[in-house]
Amino acid sequence: MTTLSIDHVSRWFGNVVAVNDITMTIGPGVTGLLGPNGAGKSTLINMMGGFLAPSTGSVTLDGAVIWRNEQVYRQIGIVPEREAMYDFLTAREFVIANAELHGLANPGEAARKALATVEMEYAQDRKVATYSKGMRQRVKMASALVHEPDVLLLDEPFNGMDPRQRLQLMDLLRQMGADGRTVLFSSHILEEVEQLASHIEVVVAGRHAASGDFRKIRRLMTDRPHRYRTVQRRPGAGLGADRGRVDGGHRAGLAGEGAAHPGDRLRRLHRAAAARRPRARHPALHGLAVG
Amino acid sequence: MSTVSAVYNPTVARLTYKALLGRRRALILFALPVLLILISVAVRLLTGADDSTASSILGGFALATMVPLIGVVAGTGAIGPEIDDGSIVYLLAKPLKRPSIIFTKLVVAIGVSVVFSAVPTIVAGFILNGNSQQMAFAFGAAAAAASVAYSAVFLLLGVITRQAVVFGLVYALVWESLIGSLVPGARTLSVQQWALALAQKIAGDGAGVSSDVGLPMAVVLLVGVTVAGTWFAGQKLRTLVLAGEE
Numbered sequence: 001m002t003t004l005s006i007d008h009v010s011r012w013f014g015n016v017v018a019v020n021d022i023t024m025t026i027g028p029g030v031t032g033l034l035g036p037n038g039a040g041k042s043t044l045i046n047m048m049g050g051f052l053a054p055s056t057g058s059v060t061l062d063g064a065v066i067w068r069n070e071q072v073y074r075q076i077g078i079v080p081e082r083e084a085m086y087d088f089l090t091a092r093e094f095v096i097a098n099a100e101l102h103g104l105a106n107p108g109e110a111a112r113k114a115l116a117t118v119e120m121e122y123a124q125d126r127k128v129a130t131y132s133k134g135m136r137q138r139v140k141m142a143s144a145l146v147h148e149p150d151v152l153l154l155d156e157p158f159n160g161m162d163p164r165q166r167l168q169l170m171d172l173l174r175q176m177g178a179d180g181r182t183v184l185f186s187s188h189i190l191e192e193v194e195q196l197a198s199h200i201e202v203v204v205a206g207r208h209a210a211s212g213d214f215r216k217i218r219r220l221m222t223d224r225p226h227r228y229r230t231v232q233r234r235p236g237a238g239l240g241a242d243r244g245r246v247d248g249g250h251r252a253g254l255a256g257e258g259a260a261h262p263g264d265r266l267r268r269l270h271r272a273a274a275a276r277r278p279r280a281r282h283p284a285l286h287g288l289a290v291g
Numbered sequence: 292m293s294t295v296s297a298v299y300n301p302t303v304a305r306l307t308y309k310a311l312l313g314r315r316r317a318l319i320l321f322a323l324p325v326l327l328i329l330i331s332v333a334v335r336l337l338t339g340a341d342d343s344t345a346s347s348i349l350g351g352f353a354l355a356t357m358v359p360l361i362g363v364v365a366g367t368g369a370i371g372p373e374i375d376d377g378s379i380v381y382l383l384a385k386p387l388k389r390p391s392i393i394f395t396k397l398v399v400a401i402g403v404s405v406v407f408s409a410v411p412t413i414v415a416g417f418i419l420n421g422n423s424q425q426m427a428f429a430f431g432a433a434a435a436a437a438s439v440a441y442s443a444v445f446l447l448l449g450v451i452t453r454q455a456v457v458f459g460l461v462y463a464l465v466w467e468s469l470i471g472s473l474v475p476g477a478r479t480l481s482v483q484q485w486a487l488a489l490a491q492k493i494a495g496d497g498a499g500v501s502s503d504v505g506l507p508m509a510v511v512l513l514v515g516v517t518v519a520g521t522w523f524a525g526q527k528l529r530t531l532v533l534a535g536e537e
Contacts, residue, residue: 049384051533068529070386078384084376086306088313100302101385143381 002062002075002150002182003027004048009057011043018043020206021057026184030177032197033186034217040206041186042081045155048184049078061151074102077144081155083136087129091120091139094128098143114142119168133160141169152176154185158192170196194218303382303395311368311403319364320403323357324411331415342426345419346499349430353412354490355483358434359441359463361408366445367455369400375453380533390525397446397521404438429494437486440513443520444482450524450531478503482516485509 004026011019019040026048033041046052047059050066050073059066066072086094095114099107115124118138123131128139137157144152152173158166173196177183187193193200194214202210202217210217311317330348338344370393373379382392412434416427444462448455471478478484487502488509494500502509 046533051380051383051531053530053532070383070388073384073386076384078380080377080380082377082380084378085381086310086378088309089306097302097306098381098385101300101382101387103386 001028001180004151004182004184005058005060005063006044006048007058007060009044009047009054009059011040011047011052011055017206019047019054019203022203022206022208023057024201024208024211026182026201028177028180028182029199030173030183030185030197031199031201032193032214033184033201033203034190034193035186035188035203035209037188039188039203041188041203042155044203045153045184045186049076049153074147075149076151076153077147077149079137079140079144079152079154079157081159083133085128085136085140085143088127090125090127091115091131091142092124094139095124095142095146099146102147104147110146111142114146115139117145117172118142134162134165137161137165137169141172149181151182152184154183156187157185158187158189166192190218297388298391298394299398300387300391300395303387303392304399306382307369307396307399308403310372311365311399314368314372316364317368320361320407323360324407327353327357327411327415328418331418335418340420340423342420342424342497343499345416345423345426348419349412349416349426350487350490350500353408353415354430354433354437354486355468356464358404358408358412358437358486359467359483360460361404362438362441363445363456363459363463365400365403365407365438366442367449367459369396369403369442369446369449371449371453371455374450374531377533379531383528383531383533389528389531390522393446393450393521393525393528397442397524400442400446401439404442405435408438409435424495424498426494426498426500429490429492429498429500432493433486433490436489436513437482440482440485440516440520443517443524447520447524447527450527475503482513485513 006022006024006026009019009022010017022040022044033044035041043052047054048066050069053067061072061075064072086097089097092111092115095111096107099110099114104110112121115121118141120135120138120142123135128136131139137160141154141157144154154173157169157173161169173183173185177198185196197214200210200212200214200217201208210220312320327348330352334344334348370379373382383389409431413427413431416422416430420426422428441463445455445459448458452458466477467481467483471481471483484502484504486509487500488504488506491500491502492506504512
C-alpha cells in the first residue's frame with residue numbers, strides 16, 4: 001500500500017497562486033487529476049514528484065516528505081510532460097541508463113522488460129531523435145517503469161498520442177492500477193479520465209473542486225449531462241420521442257433497457273433531471289471547461 | 292555502493308560526455324584548438340622559433356581567449372542544455388545525491404576542457420619554440436589549472452541561469468580581457484591571472500611571463516573558487532525548480 005498525501009498544500013509563484021490549500025490522498029489504483037489548462041495540475045504533480053517545494057503544507061509518500069528526498073525515487077516513477085529526452089541515445093541505451101541510475105542489479109534485463117511492456121522493442125535500437133511523439137511517450141513510460149515503482153506519476157500522458165497508442169497506454173495503466181500500484185495521471189480531457197480512472201480529483205483555478213468516481217463528478221457538471229438511451233420494445237409506447245427535453249433544454253433520455261412501462265420511464269426521466277442539479281463543493285465548478 | 296561511485300556516477304558521466312561532444316556547438320571545442328595549432332605552425336614557418344612571439348601567442352590567444360571559451364562551452368554545456376530542455380528530470384528523479392551529479396559533471400567538464408585546451412596549448416608551445424624556457428609546459432599547466440576553475444564557475448552558471456553562455460562569454464571576453472586591461476585592480480579577480488602565476492613559476496625567467504597575483508594567493512583563489520562553485524552548484528541543484536509550463 002503506497003499512499004501519496006497532500007495536506008493543505010498551497011504553492012504560489014510571486015503574486016500568482018497556482019495551488020490553493022489543496023488536501024487529497026492518492027491511494028492504489030488509477031486516479032485521474034482533471035482540470036482545465038492552467039488549473040494547477042502540473043504544479044501539483046511537480047510537488048508530488050519532488051521538483052517543487054510547496055509554499056505551505058506538506059506532500060508526503062507513506063509519511064516521508066518528498067521534497068529534497070531523493071530516496072523516494074526508489075518508489076516513484078515519473079513520466080514528465082516535456083518532450084526532451086537524451087535524443088542522441090537509442091531507446092535501449094536511454095532505458096538502460098535510467099536503470100543504471102536507479103542502481104539496479106541487472107540494468108540490461110530491466111530495460112528489456114520495460115521496453116517489452118510498452119511494446120517498443122521493434123524500434124529500440126533507433127535514436128530517440130527519430131521517434132514520433134507517441135513513441136517518445138512510450139519510451140518515457142519504459143524509463144519510468146524500469147525500476148518497477150509502486151507509484152507512477154504521469155503529466156498529460158495522452159497528449160499527442162494517436163487513438164491506438166492511447167488505448168494501449170490506457171490498458172497498461174489499468175493493468176498497473178489492478179496490480180495495486182498507485183497511478184496518477186493528469187488530463188484536461190474529461191473523456192480520457194472517464195475511460196481510465198476509477199477515482200477522479202478535479203482541480204479548478206488552483207482549488208480542489210471535487211473528488212470521487214467519475215459518475216459522481218459528472219453529475220456535478222452542468223455542461224455535460226448524462227445521456228440516457230431508451231429502447232422501445234413496442235412502437236408508440238414511449239413518451240413520443242426517444243429523447244425527452246427537460247430542464248432548460250438539456251437533453252436527457254430514459255434509462256436502462258428494462259424500462260418497459262411508460263410510468264417507470266417518466267419517473268426515471270425525473271430522476272435523471274434531478275441528478276443533474278449541480279451540487280458543486282466549490283462554485284468554480286460551474287465554469288469548468290473541460291473537453 | 293562504494294565511496295567513489297557515491298560521488299562520481301559513471302552513467303551521469305557517460306551521458307554528459309555524449310551530450311557535450313555530440314551537440315553542434317561543441318564544434319567550437321574542435322575549432323579553437325585547430326586554430327591555435329594552425330596559427331602556431333604558420334608563425335613558426337614564417338618567423339622561426341622566438342620566445343617572445345611564443346609567449347604572446349600562448350598567453351594572448353591560448354590562455355586569454357581559447358581556454359575561457361572552451362571553459363564556457365564545457366562548463367555550461369555539461370548541464371545547461373539539460374536544465375533548459377527539462378531532460379535533467381531523468382537524472383533528478385533518481386536516488387542519486389544531487390551534489391554527486393554536479394561533481395560528476397564537473398569532472399567531465401574539466402576532462403573535456405583539459406583535453407581541448409591544455410593539451411593543444413602544450414602542442415602549440417612545442418611547435419612555436421620547442422618548449423624553450425619550459426614555455427609549453429608552463430602555459431599547458433596554466434591552461435589546465437584555469438580549466439578546472441573555469442569549469443566549476445561555468446557549471447555553476449549553467450545551474451543558476453538560463454543565460455549561462457552569455458554571462459560566461461561576458462566574463463571570459465569582457466571582464467578578463469577588456470576590464471582587466473583598463474582597470475588594474477580587476478585583474479587580480481581573474482582566473483587568467485591566477486593561472487599565469489603558475490605559468491610564471493614554471494617558465495624560465497627569460498620567458499617574460501608575469502602575473503599580477505602571487506603564486507600562493509593564486510593557488511588559494513583557484514582552489515577556493517573551484518570548491519565554492521562546486522558546492523554552491525550542488526546546493527542549487529538540490530532545490531532546482533522544474534516547474535511546468537503553467
